[in-house]
Amino acid sequence: MAATLSAPTTVLKNALTHYHAELGQALAVLEHHRAAGEAFSPAFRLPEPGPALEEFFSASDIAVTELPRYRGHRLRLLDLMRNPATRTTKTLASLTIVARAVRHIAETGDRIMIVTPSSANKATALRDAVHRAIASGLVTAGQLQITSVVPAGSTGKLWSSPLGEDASLRRRNPLVVHECAEPASVKDLATAFATGHAERLHRQHGVRVWYTLGLDNYRAADMVRAFAERDLLPADQSARTHVHSVSSAFGLLGHHLGHQIIARDGRSAPPRARYFLVQHLGTPDMVLSLRHGTHDRAELPAYELDPTTGLYRQDQDPHFPATTYDPDEHLDPTFYTRRPVTSAQMDPIIATQGGGGIVVSLQECISRYGEVRALLSDADVALPADPRRLREWSLVMAVTGTLNAADRGLLPDSEDVLVHGSGSYGEQDYRPLPAGHRLAAADVEELAAHVEEAARAADGR
Incomplete structure (x- = not known):
């Protein structure tokens, strides 16, 4: 799976497929040590290998490049940014998170709504991963959704993507901007929403809310x-x-x-x-x-x-x-x-x-x-x-x-x-996310209203 492009660079193609078995064994360790009684989270298990999963994971290339030496140090770059739809390492985690959601949906029939606070890059990568899962046929647009909560100061770093450019997907996958003095307040807002509204959404719409910020x-x-x-x-x-x-x-x-x-x-x-x-x-x-x-x-x-x-x-x-x-x-x-x-x-x-x-x-x-x-x-x-x-x-x-x-x-x-x-x-x-493709929430009730609307859209209402 590794290929040398030029003398100093070696590329490992589709790392998540390449390490599927080894990663699965490592995930089992995390599953074994999972704390009891925590909020909803799919098991640390990946779907079985197949053409659709391989296509989904194909954005996970990793490369190593030899750089010029500096002051006696041999420098190399571990390039984790090779997905052109994100240009960040958040792709690897996002693909793994969404793959776990895919397996849970296939095994249980549950619908899942991922909810994540982000300074920008995590939202871009998770939204890309959700769309890749839909486009590859692993799930439907009604089975897997995402709500992202981002501080207003980061809006210039939000990437436009198919989840925003398609009106139906945009309604089901809201990107919500929060105006706040302290950017990390988006974590408090998303946490308060998940704590206060997840059970109601499951009861009323049959959708599981997955707050994905856990380490x-x-x-x-x-x-x-x-x-x-x-x-x-x-x-x-x-x-x-x-x-x-x-x-x-x-x-x-x-x-x-x-x-x-x-x-x-x-x-x-x-x-x-x-x-x-x-x-x-x-x-x-x-x-x-x-x-x-x-x-x-x-x-x-x-x-x-x-x-x-x-x-x-x-x-x-x-x-x-x-x-x-x-x-x-x-x-x-x-x-x-x-x-x-x-x-x-x-x-x-x-x-x-x-x-x-x-x-x-x-x-x-x-x-x-x-x-x-x-x-x-x-x-x-x-x-x-x-x-x-x-x-x-x-x-x-x-x-x-x-x-x-x-x-x-x-x-x-x-x-x-x-x-x-x-x-x-x-x-x-990238093309920045247009202002008309994002929503605003000043408090948890406004955020809950946006998620409620997204759940209704997935219900077909």
């Missing part, structure tokens, strides 16, 4: 990163540093679980994973937790305005930006999680296995943008020449953080560095 829903697919690393990269190092732009580090926690599954099965394991987190000044909470044991922003270094350059500077802590246009900036609304509960899991893993973290600023990303673009030129990643056209900064953040960390001597001493490419797209890659 294991995402760790499941991200285990595939570890399988691909084992098969595509050499195990000739004692340790490998994994660099990832993170909000809650779900992807790295999934990769860590994949390593555990490989070790449990007695297979030849990849090198020990040292995790290196990259964040931005708007949400530096996981790096703060690593450095200071708290998410308190009072622990950020103090910045002073340099009147000569107009930049804010600090030299107290190299783990934070040396220069920034604004200490209170928000580089990318995709990274919107404050005080992530996953710090309690990630911190001890890094303490045991090694790693670290760094925070980058927009000014640092801009100053290195040409260098980053050149570094990625052989990796089949097309960064726009003008950074103002970039809409998803995850990959640029990760590579900028890698270079800054190498310059400052912050990377672990392992020579081997794998950058997880979790998202990159510019305005040339």
Whole structure:
């Protein structure tokens, strides 16, 4: 299933089909440890292999590209962004989530309504996966639906798709925008809806509401990163540093679980994973937790305005930006999680296995943008020449953080560095969702009304 496109790049085609059996065994572990009494969630089981499922999973390619060495480090890119309908790693988790829903529907006859809060990319990927399931014939448009809740500040990152362009599908699969001062409030809104209205919707419309934000829903697919690393990269190092732009580090926690599954099965394991987190000044909470044991922003270094350059500077802590246009900036609304509960899991893993973290600023990303673009030129990643056209900064953040960390001597001493490419797209890659294709909800009652209307549409009313 692996193919070499050019000297530095190897592509693993249709990773979810390739690892179907191994992934199924790993999912069984999650199913075994599932907490009793939790809200509705389909079993951690995939449909049986077949042509329709293979077509559905065909957007799950993964690639590894050799990058130029930097300050003694051998750099590679783990490209998880190869679905042209999303350009983010959220495709892998979304396909797995929807596949579990497909199996549940086939076995029980239940209808399912996925409900997810998102900063943008998760909504785009899950909507793409739902449409792929319908288009491939795995389910009908009346059996599987999705409601996405997104903060108003992220609307520019929402992709138009067949679920919005078709009027009937748009009514059944609402994309709801919530105006809020704190973007993460969409999680509270979606949680309140699922808690207060899921049983009523099931009783009145026979539709199961699946609130999909749970960590294991995402760790499941991200285990595939570890399988691909084992098969595509050499195990000739004692340790490998994994660099990832993170909000809650779900992807790295999934990769860590994949390593555990490989070790449990007695297979030849990849090198020990040292995790290196990259964040931005708007949400530096996981790096703060690593450095200071708290998410308190009072622990950020103090910045002073340099009147000569107009930049804010600090030299107290190299783990934070040396220069920034604004200490209170928000580089990318995709990274919107404050005080992530996953710090309690990630911190001890890094303490045991090694790693670290760094925070980058927009000014640092801009100053290195040409260098980053050149570094990625052989990796089949097309960064726009003008950074103002970039809409998803995850990959640029990760590579900028890698270079800054190498310059400052912050990377672990392992020579081997794998950058997880979790998202990159510019305005040339998608058509923004038109304003007329989205709804608005100020509170849980308005959200419930939109979901009710979607359920009625699926009822044929």
